[in-house]
Every structure is written in C-alpha cells, then in structure tokens.
Amino acid sequence: DTAVSQTPKYLVTQMGNDKSIKCEQNLGHDTMYWYKQDSKKFLKIMFSYNNKELIINETVPNRFSPKSPDKAHLNLHINSLELGDSAVYFCASSLAEESEQFFGPGTRLTVL
Amino acid sequence: QKEVEQNSGPLSVPEGAIASLNCTYSDRGSQSFFWYRQYSGKSPELIMSIYSNGDKEDGRFTAQLNKASQYVSLLIRDSQPSDSATYLCAVKDWGNNDMRFGAGTRLTVKP
Numbered sequence: 001d002t003a004v005s006q007t008p009k010y011l012v013t014q015m016g017n018d019k020s021i022k023c024e025q026n027l028g029h030d031t032m033y034w035y036k037q038d039s040k041k042f043l044k045i046m047f048s049y050n051n052k053e054l055i056i057n058e059t060v061p062n063r064f065s066p067k068s069p070d071k072a073h074l075n076l077h078i079n080s081l082e083l084g085d086s087a088v089y090f091c092a093s094s095l096a097e098e099s100e101q102f103f104g105p106g107t108r109l110t111v112l
Numbered sequence: 113q114k115e116v117e118q119n120s121g122p123l124s125v126p127e128g129a130i131a132s133l134n135c136t137y138s139d140r141g142s143q144s145f146f147w148y149r150q151y152s153g154k155s156p157e158l159i160m161s162i163y164s165n166g167d168k169e170d171g172r173f174t175a176q177l178n179k180a181s182q183y184v185s186l187l188i189r190d191s192q193p194s195d196s197a198t199y200l201c202a203v204k205d206w207g208n209n210d211m212r213f214g215a216g217t218r219l220t221v222k223p
Contacts, residue, residue: 100158
C-alpha cells in the first residue's frame with residue numbers, strides 16, 4: 001500500500017523519559033511534516049522537512065528534535081517528556097510545498 | 113498572527129440535506145485552501161483542495177473560495193450519516209511551508 005505510516009500507534013511512558021516516533025512515506029513526496037493535535041483537537045504544525053532540510057520550526061521546545069535519515073523518513077525524538085506533551089502526533093507528507101498533505105494514522109502519546 | 117477561523121459547531125443536519133461549512137482566514141497572502149475530514153480517533157483525510165476564486169465540485173462536495181472576502185466554504189449535498197465527522201479548514205501561502213488549520217467544525221448528520 002502506498003501511504004504514510006507511523007509507529008508506534010500508542011505510546012505510554014513516564015515523565016522524564018526519552019522516546020521516538022517513526023514516520024515513513026512511500027509516496028515519493030519531497031516534504032514531510034510533524035503535527036501535534038491536543039485534547040481540544042487543534043492541529044498545529046511542529047516541523048517540516050524538504051529534501052532533508054528543516055524548513056520551518058514552530059515555537060516548540062528544543063526537547064523535540066526531528067531527524068530525517070532520508071527523504072522517505074522523518075522521525076520525531078522527544079527528550080525529558082512532560083505531562084503537557086500528551087497528545088496525538090501526526091506525520092504528513094506532500095509532493096511539493098504548495099500541494100496538499102497526506103497524513104499518517106497518528107501516534108497517541110500519553111505521559112504519566 | 114495568521115488565523116483560520118471556523119464555527120466549532122456542532123452542526124446538525126438531517127439526512128439528505130445540504131450541510132454548509134464555513135471558514136475565514138486572515139492572511140491575504142494565502143494561496144492554497146484545503147478541506148479535511150477527520151473521524152473520531154482517525155487522521156485527517158483530504159476531501160477538497162481549491163486554489164482560485166469560484167466553485168469546485170467533486171461528487172457531493174463543493175468548495176467555494178472568495179479571496180476578496182477571505183472566505184472558503186464546503187457544501188455537502190445529500191448528507192449521509194457517514195458524513196458525520198469533524199471538518200478541518202486549512203490554509204497555506206506559497207511563500208513558506210506553513211499550513212494553518214482551523215479548529216474544525218463537528219458535523220452530525222441525523223438519519
């Protein structure tokens with residue numbers, strides 16, 4: 001199947017831990033993104049990568065770091081997890097910067 | 113601050129009726145406009161994209177764009193219970209890679 005995939009689907013962890021979420025797309029897209037959707041369902045962009053180059057970095061804490069080993073992958077690493085990091089994190093990709101984005105299934109992160 | 117505003121709803125329509133979803137945006141530089149549908153517990157799914165003023169139709173869905181009024185809407189004809197979801201408006205300008213989403217409108221179609 002051609003798609004955007006994320007792992008894991010659910011992630012439950014303790015405060016202070018470090019965790020990673022992986023994202024892969026086999027659509028041949030040039031740009032990938034990470035979004036956070038909070039409990040109020042508001043979807044906010046965190047990062048985007050175009051050809052392995054960070055394009056935008058919204059005002060997210062530097063505990064969050066995107067890592068892109070190649071054009072098809074954009075992983076999200078989070079250090080020193082806090083309660084407020086609990087949310088659903090979506091990966092997305094687009095063919096070009098101006099075109100529509102396609103979303104992965106999401107990772108529900110719960111920090112206890 | 114570039115804003116995308118939507119009525120959070122809930123919007124309730126009877127089956128077979130037309131559902132009208134509205135969105136306004138503040139950034140006049142916006143060039144690309146998208147409607148996404150998100151079922152509870154699922155990821156956003158692209159329904160329509162529109163780039164120029166006027167109407168764009170795809171099946172039961174029609175997107176309308178008025179850049180002068182900074183307004184974009186989505187009409188769903190012959191609404192079905194399966195259309196019950198949250199609809200997200202998204203706006204993007206070509207100057208940067210920043211796509212901004214509205215908070216979404218929750219639509220309920222009652223049988």
